[in-house]
Amino acid sequence: MHDVAATALRLFERNGYEATTMQQIATAAGISRPTLFRYFGGKSDIVWDRYDDQTVELRELLANADVALSPLDVLAVALPRILNYDAGDLDLLRTQVKIIASVPELRIHSEQRAADRIAIIAEFIADRSGCAPDDLYPLVMSRCVWSAGWSALTSWASGHAQSPADTLAAGFEVLRSGFALPAPTDQPRRPA
8 A cells, every 4th residue: 555655656746746646546556446446535545645554653652652751752752753764765755745735635634634643642741741631731732743843844855854853853942942043053044
């Protein structure tokens, strides 16, 4: 199934998401169109390949996390870890993130998908802080953590770094620092 999704992502990158048909994906993957629809309900589902497995893994990582670590320290390790891509497949992750970030239909879908993970993160934070998952603290923190991770991932996808690990770490450091501005020498300023 991952091979089929990889084939589709490469087609989306080459031909554009909207211009690529399910038939073209099936043909390129060497399977029938009905078989493709058994794997994926539609094109948007293909883009989210691995997402459900990653969500299960996130739950497990958080359930087994060291209780001595702060919630943010646990999440800063767990969220990058669920990106189960070998070094040779990071181009697929980059393509996947770029497509999700650039296609309006997928951006809307990403908000719906993210809600599941944000809820898992909020439950984890609530458990660690003695709050209810719908209290303000876990709600705000879970959304900040998710946004920091997604912002870092989209920044990495649009850049040239090989691995997203450093960019994700920098994104989580923004939260750890309480949103302190980086020193002027730490980050080049963009022209106004």
